[in-house]
Amino acid sequence: VSLDGQADYLVRQWLVFISLGVSKFVWYNAPFADGFSLWEKDGPAPWPAAMALTQLIRFADHADYVGNYEADPGVWFVVFRNRENDRLQAAVWKPVYLARSCEKEKNLTADGQYTEASGLAQVNFTYLTPYIADDYQVVDIMGNPEETKEGAITIGERPVYVYGLTEDILPKLSDNRVFKTAKPRARPAPSPVILGFSDKNPVKKGEFITSVFRPGETREYELRIHNFGEETLEDTVILESDGGFEFSVPSTPGNGISGFTLKIPIAAPPGLTAKIPVKVTCPVLSEKNECKNSARLSSGKAHPVYQLVGITWPVSVVSVYKPLVAGDCLTLLLQNASPEPRTFEISVSHEHISFEVSRQTATVPAGEKAEITFMIKSVLLPFDPLLTVKISSGNITALYRPEIPVAYINEFPEVTERDLANAQKRLISHPDSIQMASDSYDGPSLIGNAKPVPLLSYGQFLLDEIHLHARFEVFDDTVVCVKNTRRNNADCDGVWLAVYASPEEKKANRFFAAVPANAAGNPEGAYLNEIRDGILFAKPFTDYDFSKISLRSEIFPDKYILTFAIDRQSVGIPPGAQSVTLYVRVLDMNHDDWTRMYDTGKTVYHIAQTT
Numbered sequence: 001v002s003l004d005g006q007a008d009y010l011v012r013q014w015l016v017f018i019s020l021g022v023s024k025f026v027w028y029n030a031p032f033a034d035g036f037s038l039w040e041k042d043g044p045a046p047w048p049a050a051m052a053l054t055q056l057i058r059f060a061d062h063a064d065y066v067g068n069y070e071a072d073p074g075v076w077f078v079v080f081r082n083r084e085n086d087r088l089q090a091a092v093w094k095p096v097y098l099a100r101s102c103e104k105e106k107n108l109t110a111d112g113q114y115t116e117a118s119g120l121a122q123v124n125f126t127y128l129t130p131y132i133a134d135d136y137q138v139v140d141i142m143g144n145p146e147e148t149k150e151g152a153i154t155i156g157e158r159p160v161y162v163y164g165l166t167e168d169i170l171p172k173l174s175d176n177r178v179f180k181t182a183k184p185r186a187r188p189a190p191s192p193v194i195l196g197f198s199d200k201n202p203v204k205k206g207e208f209i210t211s212v213f214r215p216g217e218t219r220e221y222e223l224r225i226h227n228f229g230e231e232t233l234e235d236t237v238i239l240e241s242d243g244g245f246e247f248s249v250p251s252t253p254g255n256g257i258s259g260f261t262l263k264i265p266i267a268a269p270p271g272l273t274a275k276i277p278v279k280v281t282c283p284v285l286s287e288k289n290e291c292k293n294s295a296r297l298s299s300g301k302a303h304p305v306y307q308l309v310g311i312t313w314p315v316s317v318v319s320v321y322k323p324l325v326a327g328d329c330l331t332l333l334l335q336n337a338s339p340e341p342r343t344f345e346i347s348v349s350h351e352h353i354s355f356e357v358s359r360q361t362a363t364v365p366a367g368e369k370a371e372i373t374f375m376i377k378s379v380l381l382p383f384d385p386l387l388t389v390k391i392s393s394g395n396i397t398a399l400y401r402p403e404i405p406v407a408y409i410n411e412f413p414e415v416t417e418r419d420l421a422n423a424q425k426r427l428i429s430h431p432d433s434i435q436m437a438s439d440s441y442d443g444p445s446l447i448g449n450a451k452p453v454p455l456l457s458y459g460q461f462l463l464d465e466i467h468l469h470a471r472f473e474v475f476d477d478t479v480v481c482v483k484n485t486r487r488n489n490a491d492c493d494g495v496w497l498a499v500y501a502s503p504e505e506k507k508a509n510r511f512f513a514a515v516p517a518n519a520a521g522n523p524e525g526a527y528l529n530e531i532r533d534g535i536l537f538a539k540p541f542t543d544y545d546f547s548k549i550s551l552r553s554e555i556f557p558d559k560y561i562l563t564f565a566i567d568r569q570s571v572g573i574p575p576g577a578q579s580v581t582l583y584v585r586v587l588d589m590n591h592d593d594w595t596r597m598y599d600t601g602k603t604v605y606h607i608a609q610t611t
Helices: 003-020 048-060 167-172 420-429
Strands: 063-069 076-082 088-093 124-128 132-139 152-156 160-165 193-199 211-213 218-227 233-241 246-252 255-259 262-268 272-281 290-297 305-311 315-317 329-336 342-349 353-355 359-364 368-379 388-393 396-400 456-463 467-475 494-500 510-515 527-530 549-555 560-567 580-587 602-610
Touching: 003 048, 003 063, 003 076, 003 088, 063 088, 063 167, 088 152, 088 167, 152 160, 193 233, 193 290, 193 305, 211 218, 218 233, 218 262, 233 272, 246 262, 255 262, 262 272, 329 342, 329 359, 359 368, 456 580, 467 494, 467 580, 494 560, 527 549
Parallel strands: 211 305
Antiparallel strands: 063 076, 076 088, 088 160, 124 152, 132 160, 193 218, 218 272, 233 262, 233 290, 246 255, 246 272, 290 305, 315 329, 329 368, 342 359, 342 388, 353 368, 388 396, 456 467, 467 560, 494 510, 494 580, 510 527, 549 560, 580 602
16 A cells, blocks of 8 residues: 555554454564565654554543444544543544555545546545534644634545544444453553664665675674663673674773673663674574574563574576586685685585586685686486585585576577567477476575475577567466565566576566466466566566567466567667577466465576577
8 A cells, every 4th residue: 555545544444443342453563574564664764654653542542432423424433532531532534445555546436436546536525523512623643733613624535533522422323342352451561671783784685684694704783772761771681693693792992702692781871772883793604594683681671682684605606608518617606705714625416417526625715705616527408407515614514505507598490480470380399499497496485484386387489580489388287366566466477587688787678577367367367567676576667668568378277378479679689689688487376375475486597598
């Protein structure tokens, strides 16, 4: 929803729940993710919903639900009695739209006649407040006073608060409580001490991680003790890591304290924030992709906090731009991010590739990378793209499985047909252009550890003078098509196709996502969008002219087929160019993938060059 819509919905949802007798409800707040918070993700500036929540608390705290005034159709009029002054007050609003998404053209009015984008819907209504007291007051959703005359207020999607109703309204109210729950018990006030522990120079990785380490790297954190109490806090902060990180804190010049579980004595004055710099060092080798660096008080007087940490791999494989054969070499890049030179022992193994020498030793200078080359003895095609690499340094050993980035497609015979129909026939008629994705490659996870089912898919490509043609045959017996305003079609089965200027380019000219059917499962409803601003939370906004692409979908009991014809100039392929660089990914989404926070996509070609 939009920011204004989020604020309106938060207040209305809370008031409706209260009127139903719900005694406890939770609003999900995740400031580290887009769309899931009351605060800006990189803020912490509050969104409108946060400000609206503070006014809602002022209105509903120390107040009891009395009933709903339902004499006016379409108007919500929820009445409370303030326990402090024994006066009646109400929240009033009139819903206009069935939804408040960011895509205003999809927000229909309640009668279905208009959309929000049309600008034709009536959104404000003058409402004569019944049973109004002489000294009434009206404030908006943020707590700002509203000017009114003789009880006439302006209502719409956004609630307003009316303070001061007469007792005559009571017989007219309906008690809508469904749950006859007991009143919530009073709870102790929260601790006046708040801890903070975070990277001083955040590095973003995905939606949930803002501190990223290379193995052996040291980063500077800041420990904060906010003491809002009236007395000095004398306690001990305990720093811990489930990833084997080491902490160090300077106490006096030339004399510090360090350890894997670090205890820091503190004395935080009342009303102030104590800040302590902490150096945090990642292990030289680690098989973990993420972990938690946490802080807590030994007395338990503050809620524990943690920094979610990402750990990069120290090893990667250099791209291969030809079919691998005996005598070729695989080159590994090994990084040493520690402040001193280190000696590593590296062993490689592969189910379908054997090496002349599978174990080497290399000394890598501090903060640098080194290339380690392994000559291939034999290759069995097609091969699994994952290489097993075992690395040891000192008494630490870790196992990694980097992908071998094979960046080629079998060459096509010379193309003579130029029209679309013949090009399509030629596209389908050359089985030597087909390559298969490995069943064992399970795609990248979002944050979960689920494993996908194997996916078999074939891709074919053709470049002629006018079009880039592509055909995908995907053996998937359940087509999952979900479209919503947050991730659009990034949660669907289908194909991602990115077009690059060259294999060395980091950013695609265009990045398309194709879905084989609409939400009803009809192939006639197959559609395209362009993925922009990252994949995890793809945004459905683009300046591309989709009339430049033709998309055809066929769905069978055990598979679906997607066929593209893309105007080559519209995706930046220069006239006369004989090759194009592509990134292609086939997604196999299951119905429970989103709940498992897992993306079961398979990479068919990582960067593919075709002529």
